[in-house]
Amino acid sequence: MATRTYDNPVIPGFHPDPSICRVGEDYYLVCSSFEYVPGVPLFHSRDLVHWRQIGNVLDRPGQLELPEDLPASAGIYAPTLRYHDGRFHMITTNVAGGGTFLVHSERPEGPWSDPVWIDLPGIDPDLAWDDDGSCWCAVSGVRLARIDATTGKVLEGPVPVWSGTGMQHPEAPHLYRIGEWWYLMLAEGGTAHGHSVSVARARSPRGPFEPAPGNPVLSHRSTDLPVQCTGHADLVQAADGTWWMVLLGTRPRGYFPQFHVLGRETFLTPVEWVDGWPRVGPVAERHPAPAAWHPLEPEPVRDDFDTVALAPYWLSPRSRPDSSWSLTRRPGWLTLTATGDSLDRPGHTFVGRRQQHPDSRTAALLDAGRARAGLSVRLDEAHHYDLEVYDGTVSVHARIGPVRQRVAEHAVPPGPITLAVETRTGGVLPPTVTTTGQEAPGVRAGGPDTIAFSAESSEGDVRLAELDGRYLSTEVAGGFTGRVIGMYVTEGSAAYDWFDHGPQQVAPGIEPR
Structure with a gap:
């Protein structure tokens, strides 16, 4: 066996x-x-x-x-x-x-x-x-x-x-x-x-x-x-007498000096006792499992907001006032109300989930109405990419340190719109247009991943932009957290019918590093 x-x-x-x-x-x-x-x-x-x-x-x-x-x-x-x-x-x-x-x-x-x-x-x-x-x-x-x-x-x-x-x-x-x-x-x-x-x-x-x-x-x-920064550990003895260690580690990607974007994650590794001391081997991406094996129902990929309280995995920076969110105002939808006018400063309305997969897809169905709302990939107020709907336009904004820029926009009809964010390790950034109007070829991405933004409305699907993920990494932004992808409103009130976040397969020919 x-x-x-x-x-x-x-x-x-x-x-x-x-x-x-x-x-x-x-x-x-x-x-x-x-x-x-x-x-x-x-x-x-x-x-x-x-x-x-x-x-x-x-x-x-x-x-x-x-x-x-x-x-x-x-x-x-x-x-x-x-x-x-x-x-x-x-x-x-x-x-x-x-x-x-x-x-x-x-x-x-x-x-x-x-x-x-x-x-x-x-x-x-x-x-x-x-x-x-x-x-x-x-x-x-x-x-x-x-x-x-x-x-x-x-x-x-x-x-x-x-x-x-x-x-x-x-x-x-x-x-x-x-x-x-x-x-x-x-x-x-x-x-x-x-x-x-x-x-x-x-x-x-x-x-x-x-x-x-x-x-x-x-x-x-x-x-x-492949696993780095191993430390901050805790020991536990299993019911069968074996010993195990939980610890944090990172999974850096890209070319030198490499970047980790998901933050420090929780790893598990076996422990042996030799001459009265714990012995721990390298923490691998795959290990022989403990004797007990009791799979639990996994966290749902999709949340349809059909409950009366938010699931425990939803998080917000610093506070989440009751006035900023509701699951009853429009049953079956999460309604968010702006508490601040910019994601660049504290005090805004944001509800998100931790990015848990290097290659991932996150999507949500948004009815923005007259609000300014969308999806944001966030490390902090100075490092985030936003896919935003406002006044008949869907656009992509990048905040990197002191610089904020709108990098793409597209007209969309009124009504609900599906917003999607995909992260992909490795790959090639898309071609760009030079000041003379000529198209420059795409370049191989040296960062940990590329982040793609798209929207689907009644008029079809549009891919707006692909950005280098290194600028949303700890090595660039600093700090102790990791990426959080979530819903936000910075003007008015908007409603989200569903939100899902899960892994996606790497496209053929793209090798993660």
Whole structure:
């Protein structure tokens, strides 16, 4: 019988800084959300491979309030999820204000409590409990404190315990009691190409900690492996006794220096214990699967907006006022109302999904009426491509740093219109027209992908533009997030009948890099 395998990443798209816990035969995982709301997406699995988002931990203003002028990639950093004494705990840091806090719930689906604030500097907080009930919180640095998880009071510390092997940014600490040892695992080298995972152990959480002889136990730096930036890991023991690691990684594409556009994604890799230390091989795009195999119903490609609440995978930058959206104003449609007049500034109305596939197709049926509305491929306010309908015209706009330009437009008749955005790895950019009116040949795209924009109305289908995807990448824009593709309105109100986002096959003759 052939060995069953799974494909990495197990949670594709902008889902960084994973933290995991097991309760019986169920696994739960959370990720960072930064400037987006709702905050801290929460996933469930029965086999570590198939994941389904079941909610968001921070799903109401009383738990998460982000200022309108919050910079991109600020907000909620690096949560840790743990289960102790019949209760789920999630601890994280709001770098926009307030600092470190934890919330708890009897059920993973919630409701989760209001924040319990903890007076600890740093980011990437962790939780671990001793046999006597003491709760330990480690933060970047790495410093350790004993806290009261109910009140948030710091009872002891923080004190430095182990700062890694000397590389920059020792962070993402996780403390585990395994057998007679306390293991401290952390990330080093920064979250880019130097990212790595190192481990130390001690007989007490207070130390002294002894570094693993083979540190770092995981790093893809200076390799040509397809998965890069591996780090910020968390360990979990499966129900059958095997050990696994979830971690973030990227999938860069294009020519040197390469670009990653989906953000940092969640990967899964097996762990072996050798002489009392975890051993982790390279994180591959395909691995032998865990013994348990329980496929879950996948996230739907299409949302017909026939429910009374938005699905948990929809997200918005900084806030989503009730006045900005409705599923009841026009049943079976999502109606969006403008709260700002430009995607170039915070405060606009935008509802989107993470781009989860390098080769993808996203489409929506829009009834714009007299509104200014459309689809946007977004990294932040200074880096986005927009497919917009307004006043009898569909157009494509590009915002790249300080430059904003309309790159294409086409007249369309009144009425609903289908807008589509396709991303394709590799390929050739289309021909251009020179100032003398002659057509210059297309050039091979050196970026990670090309992004094509099209529209279909009662008068037929029109392909408006193809743009280089490198300008919507982390390497160009900076930051910690990834592409989000979604619906927006910057003037008036518009309604969307459906929205879908899914993978598409690479066209023959185009080889992804």
